Amino acid sequence: MTAALHVAGVRKDFVVRNQGASARFTAVQDLDLVVPDGQFLTVVGPSGCGKSTLLDLVAGLTAPTAGRILLHGAPVTGPATDRAVVFQQYALLPWRTARKNVELGLESIGVPRRQRARLADEHLHLVGLTGFEDRYPHELSGGMKQRVAIARALAVDPRVLLMDEPFAALDAQTRESLQEELLRIWRATGKTVVFITHGIDEAVYLGQRVAVMTPRPGRISDVIDIDLDPVPGQDVRSDPAFGRLRHRVWSALQHPAPDREVAHV
Amino acid sequence: MTAALHVAGVRKDFVVRNQGASARFTAVQDLDLVVPDGQFLTVVGPSGCGKSTLLDLVAGLTAPTAGRILLHGAPVTGPATDRAVVFQQYALLPWRTARKNVELGLESIGVPRRQRARLADEHLHLVGLTGFEDRYPHELSGGMKQRVAIARALAVDPRVLLMDEPFAALDAQTRESLQEELLRIWRATGKTVVFITHGIDEAVYLGQRVAVMTPRPGRISDVIDIDLDPVPGQDVRSDPAFGRLRHRVWSALQHPAPDREVAHV
Amino acid sequence: MSSSTLTRPVAAALDVAPEDYRRRAGLDVAARPGRFRLAVGRLARGSVAVVAFAALWEVAPRLGLVDRVFLPPLSVALGALADLVANGQLAVHLQASLTRALIGLSIAISAAIPLGAAIGRSPAVARLLNPVLELFRNTAALALLPVFVLVLGIGETSKIALVVYACFFPVLLSTITGVRTVDPLLLKSARSLGLHPLQLFTKVTLPAAVPTIFTGVRMAGAASILVLVAAEMVGARAGLGYLVTAAQQNFAIPDMYAGILTIALVGLAINAVLLLAERRLSRWRPSA
Amino acid sequence: MSSSTLTRPVAAALDVAPEDYRRRAGLDVAARPGRFRLAVGRLARGSVAVVAFAALWEVAPRLGLVDRVFLPPLSVALGALADLVANGQLAVHLQASLTRALIGLSIAISAAIPLGAAIGRSPAVARLLNPVLELFRNTAALALLPVFVLVLGIGETSKIALVVYACFFPVLLSTITGVRTVDPLLLKSARSLGLHPLQLFTKVTLPAAVPTIFTGVRMAGAASILVLVAAEMVGARAGLGYLVTAAQQNFAIPDMYAGILTIALVGLAINAVLLLAERRLSRWRPSA
Amino acid sequence: AGCSASTATADADASVTIRYQGSAGQVTLAELADDLGYFEEVTLEWVGDTTSGPQDIQSAATGQTDVGGAFNGAIAKLVAAGSPITSVISYYGSDDLAFNGYYVLDGSPIRTAQDLIGKKVGMNTLGAHHEFVVREWLAQEGLTPAEIAQVELIVVPPVSTEQALREGQIDVGTLGSVFRDSALERGGLRELFTDTSLYGEFSYGTLVFRDDFLAEHPAAAEDFVQGVARAIRWTQTQPREAVIARFEQIIEGRDREESTDLVQYWKSAGVAGPGGVIDPQEISIWTDWLVREGTLDEGQLDPEDLYTNDLNPYANGTFDPTSGPDGEVLP
Numbered sequence A, B: 001m002t003a004a005l006h007v008a009g010v011r012k013d014f015v016v017r018n019q020g021a022s023a024r025f026t027a028v029q030d031l032d033l034v035v036p037d038g039q040f041l042t043v044v045g046p047s048g049c050g051k052s053t054l055l056d057l058v059a060g061l062t063a064p065t066a067g068r069i070l071l072h073g074a075p076v077t078g079p080a081t082d083r084a085v086v087f088q089q090y091a092l093l094p095w096r097t098a099r100k101n102v103e104l105g106l107e108s109i110g111v112p113r114r115q116r117a118r119l120a121d122e123h124l125h126l127v128g129l130t131g132f133e134d135r136y137p138h139e140l141s142g143g144m145k146q147r148v149a150i151a152r153a154l155a156v157d158p159r160v161l162l163m164d165e166p167f168a169a170l171d172a173q174t175r176e177s178l179q180e181e182l183l184r185i186w187r188a189t190g191k192t193v194v195f196i197t198h199g200i201d202e203a204v205y206l207g208q209r210v211a212v213m214t215p216r217p218g219r220i221s222d223v224i225d226i227d228l229d230p231v232p233g234q235d236v237r238s239d240p241a242f243g244r245l246r247h248r249v250w251s252a253l254q255h256p257a258p259d260r261e262v263a264h265v
Numbered sequence C, D: 001m002s003s004s005t006l007t008r009p010v011a012a013a014l015d016v017a018p019e020d021y022r023r024r025a026g027l028d029v030a031a032r033p034g035r036f037r038l039a040v041g042r043l044a045r046g047s048v049a050v051v052a053f054a055a056l057w058e059v060a061p062r063l064g065l066v067d068r069v070f071l072p073p074l075s076v077a078l079g080a081l082a083d084l085v086a087n088g089q090l091a092v093h094l095q096a097s098l099t100r101a102l103i104g105l106s107i108a109i110s111a112a113i114p115l116g117a118a119i120g121r122s123p124a125v126a127r128l129l130n131p132v133l134e135l136f137r138n139t140a141a142l143a144l145l146p147v148f149v150l151v152l153g154i155g156e157t158s159k160i161a162l163v164v165y166a167c168f169f170p171v172l173l174s175t176i177t178g179v180r181t182v183d184p185l186l187l188k189s190a191r192s193l194g195l196h197p198l199q200l201f202t203k204v205t206l207p208a209a210v211p212t213i214f215t216g217v218r219m220a221g222a223a224s225i226l227v228l229v230a231a232e233m234v235g236a237r238a239g240l241g242y243l244v245t246a247a248q249q250n251f252a253i254p255d256m257y258a259g260i261l262t263i264a265l266v267g268l269a270i271n272a273v274l275l276l277a278e279r280r281l282s283r284w285r286p287s288a
Numbered sequence E: 001a002g003c004s005a006s007t008a009t010a011d012a013d014a015s016v017t018i019r020y021q022g023s024a025g026q027v028t029l030a031e032l033a034d035d036l037g038y039f040e041e042v043t044l045e046w047v048g049d050t051t052s053g054p055q056d057i058q059s060a061a062t063g064q065t066d067v068g069g070a071f072n073g074a075i076a077k078l079v080a081a082g083s084p085i086t087s088v089i090s091y092y093g094s095d096d097l098a099f100n101g102y103y104v105l106d107g108s109p110i111r112t113a114q115d116l117i118g119k120k121v122g123m124n125t126l127g128a129h130h131e132f133v134v135r136e137w138l139a140q141e142g143l144t145p146a147e148i149a150q151v152e153l154i155v156v157p158p159v160s161t162e163q164a165l166r167e168g169q170i171d172v173g174t175l176g177s178v179f180r181d182s183a184l185e186r187g188g189l190r191e192l193f194t195d196t197s198l199y200g201e202f203s204y205g206t207l208v209f210r211d212d213f214l215a216e217h218p219a220a221a222e223d224f225v226q227g228v229a230r231a232i233r234w235t236q237t238q239p240r241e242a243v244i245a246r247f248e249q250i251i252e253g254r255d256r257e258e259s260t261d262l263v264q265y266w267k268s269a270g271v272a273g274p275g276g277v278i279d280p281q282e283i284s285i286w287t288d289w290l291v292r293e294g295t296l297d298e299g300q301l302d303p304e305d306l307y308t309n310d311l312n313p314y315a316n317g318t319f320d321p322t323s324g325p326d327g328e329v330l331p
């Protein structure tokens, strides 16, 4: 079977102007990654290592400088609704209701109005927001906004769901409840998910596999299989097996320089 | 020895206007808490349970409706520099440099200009920001901003340091490095610390004791002693002992309703 | 508890919840009940200053504090206003001015928004046009009144052109700001959903810029009346500016004040209408 | 790797880094090197439109597209300007106008900021004063010109009063907004550090409001010139508005254009000075 | 070719529309002529009210209107600036009934022209009648140009002149018509001089046409001038009450939302001689003056080129100069 996502030898350079001259800055290099269809992959790595760059490339929002990205065997040439992205900051249009926000992607592919509304309501139901269809984003809590963003992404029926630290801005309780929700939806829909996070706990808790990225230039240094099967309502995170896997990821992340904070002003 | 902080039977009501009439809303009730001098106490609890309300009361920013709050035996009557607060959102004055921000509290107690600058630089050094004294907040990373806020709080030489989710807005890596930093500073200065957090991991990692708060109305439901001694550079969080303590706190938190997210629109 | 000398609690003041908390607490903030009663009460309190001002205007001339001939009591001015309303003159002037203001404002808006969007989106266009726009923007509209009259004549064209000129820049600048400050993340996410450039503009950029643009439109509304008053002093046959000037020249001082009062009311009305429109278009925003 | 038909990479375009990324990357954004060369280049490109405009002005009258008498070529206007500069007249007019504008602006600022702060901080004061302020704010300044002249006479007082009137409201409104939008957390944290109310105002509220206030001050700067031009048409012996009017009435048309050019330049200069002041006061902000 | 789009238009029955600016609350001589039925080939079109003579002739010169009127000195300046216009008839001036006076407060130390040096004189417009009259008076009284330059001329709206004078904001106020009458009623003012005291009965202003209008519509221009001339003659031969009554009737009939208060103060058109015939001296005096003042070069303008009386029936032999508005012999 063809992999859902195939990233092969990808490099991405940015032009940065410095000392009057333009310089190339290599954000990611020699990036290889294969995600089988239906898998939940989490990507973890320090700030600035190129996680978002990778995601933008897969989303087709930017083009790689070298290498190739295949989605179900076909090359990525730009954004399309076979992939959908969920961003950390929700990125909902504040002047649209929840329903209208979910309809946005459907408008771009020309779904008729009636059907749009029906599809939107279905997906809002899927994320547990029935009854909130006519709320504006400012009338929703952070967690609810992120649910809308997830519904919006799912509504275009993408084969791959790309998520860039979607829960980082939420408080711990809300985050945990959304994590469970996401796993439920993933199981229900069978989508391929690429989930980027800073949090080791989150990566281990959610992922079937955890890809560890290291910076300068960014590449995937380890891929760790997670053989936990979290059961809702149980405190998996306090389980010793969880602690062991967590430690493996933690160790894989320990390569880079310790003084990152100051160096990254 | 007199406790550093003694909260006894405190209640705090707010007036909320609803259906045209004013109603009382009791945020915290029957709140009791004793923090011995020099202790690092963490307070954990779900969103809206009254953690910030408790902190504001101790800081003297609001007055309790009933009950008493004693600081080293003397009643709290308003804000004063025997306590200092660090907030989640840094709350730095963006038009002041790091040094000038640290000087703010010193200005209020009338420290002469020369001495202010010296004290500010000392405390910036303490939080590892030597060399960044003249930077404006927007020129600092989130972690550095929070360091400045900590330096500002320490500069007035408070006996009690109050921290309201100070690291919640930081990314995981930065958060962990600041946690270690805070423990170092706490050991170096011997201050009493009341540290509020959403995160069970953070509460267990930092606190000598973890106070668990439950909502409606908020009160301290459990106080759990933490007998770990985290060593910098070691992955304590993956330790099975950590997992056990984590689970105890997690269980203590399981009382309240599960559907909080939606209920809290 | 390692208790000690417990003292009496600090004053048990009740803190009033700010809106934010009420919203978090799920209380309905926008549609507050008892709204009508509140509004009446607020009106009464708010009127204090207005009534005081009116009383001063009425009494000062009567007491001889100011010259009655040149500053007649408010009641006299209101009487003149009533006469102007009754004999239909006011309607004529009002219509003339409002028509000019509206046409001018509409032209300015329909020209400034596309140009502003172009400048806001394209640094090249911005670089090309900025200097000349800066030059014009900083040229007081009234200084150009003689030029407009010379080049466009004394008829409607020059008056409307002056209104257009005065209204153009506030709308242009606010459009540029509005378009430039659209959250790039919104654009990025819309792009990731497959929206085409035109869709991006109509569905994301423009709606996002509307509140900012409206600030400019409201400023333009005020500017339109301001310059119109001056423009109507030259070669006009109707309009509120004409009314004030003609009354002044005919020594009909109460009529002049009636005209000024009308201008004030028109200003208030235009502002209120634009505010209302703004609110309609911004219902999605948290009430301030 | 479960490889498949690997195709050529998508066009290897290099995306240019936006400022934000350059800042994150630790690059010096403000003091970009090659700044001088860039500035010259930008000037050259920016001038295209200005030069085109100047050329049009020069050529159109010469080709008879417009009446030379009433719209003389730019060179003629510049010649008149040079004469006015040479014989010292321009300095007189400029000084008269600038003095009035500056005095008026200063009075307006010093009155509007405290009042705005009071309104912004106290809902009671706001409720009391809002209606009457709304009434005045929406009364076009120029409509009041006759009243100012009647009540305050034709001297400096009425002109400066008109400038004050026109400048007052932009500063007032921006101060109210500025004070109201101060981050409550900043106030809370300053309070927790033991600052007293007065310290809170001078050390937190006011500095936080400065950028917002400055927007209003810049609008006031533009308004001051605008109304001054009109005010100086009455009862003036000097001033740029007087220059333009007198030149027009005496059919010294080139002088009139010279006056208008000067007004444009003064507008540009005032705006530039205020922008500079704003930048000085806002050095702490990320460059936009 | 070269004819501007703003040129008067001829309508169906060959009558030419002449656009003009009026004056709020007043009846212009052209409007009177129209009302008296003196025009045969001319239809008047009111485009609005003028704010000053210079503005009025500027509008005529730029083709916004077809006819405009101003003080002769201003006309000379406009011609000097290069505008092709020609005066065709006098339309205002001063006599014992219609004049502008220059007033000081009773207690003022100002008595002679010399006393005006460094003082402020208020007037409604610069560059027009009032300014020239003051300057001419000062010159006639022997002040040097340098001294004259020290007299400050200030624009004051007529409605504010009395007040400005009484409050000491100006030292001399120019008052005419209703403003003069009402100010004098209140008392406390002393006349310094009047425009009549300069040249006696004298016409100060003329109506002008653009030269291209004269060339294209000679008949209409002639019809217009004869109508206005006869209207002037009519006011000169009718009792004041009759003129005022006619003015009231016109104002009420034309529906311009005006009051008739102002016409009650009408006393005379002030035009010297019958029918507004232009006296060469009424033009040359100002061209000479502009030369003296340095605005014009010697010989730059021939006063004779500035005006024509050829269209005026009281000058071109149509009527006897002493006859009435219809050419009839007056009793």
Ligand SMILES: Nc1ncnc2c1ncn2[C@@H]1O[C@H](COP(=O)(O)OP(=O)(O)OP(=O)(O)O)[C@@H](O)[C@H]1O
Pocket (backbone or CB within 6 Å): A014, A015, A016, A025, A027, A045, A046, A047, A048, A049, A050, A051, A052, A053, A054, A198, D015, D016, D017, D018, D021, D022, D024, D025
């Ligand atoms: N458009 C761009 N121009 C220049 N440099 C860029 C650009 N986008 C990203 N970079 C740089 O590439 C590197 C990777 O950035 P990226 O945003 O992918 O990191 P990340 O892993 O997502 O970080 P974070 O965890 O903070 O979101 C960084 O050094 C960043 O500064």
Ligand SMILES: Nc1ncnc2c1ncn2[C@@H]1O[C@H](COP(=O)(O)OP(=O)(O)OP(=O)(O)O)[C@@H](O)[C@H]1O
Pocket (backbone or CB within 6 Å): B014, B015, B016, B025, B026, B027, B045, B046, B047, B048, B049, B050, B051, B052, B053, B054, B198, C015, C016, C017, C018, C021, C022, C024, C025
């Ligand atoms: N000023 C206030 N007026 C009205 N209600 C208030 C006010 N402050 C707090 N509350 C209410 O009191 C309760 C406790 O609020 P508090 O901010 O202390 O919670 P918290 O535990 O800090 O929550 P979080 O974790 O979200 O910061 C909430 O229900 C809140 O809505």
Ligand SMILES: [Mg+2]
Pocket (backbone or CB within 6 Å): A051, A052, A053, A164
């Ligand atoms: Mg990222």
Ligand SMILES: [Mg+2]
Pocket (backbone or CB within 6 Å): B051, B052, B053, B164
């Ligand atoms: Mg809180």
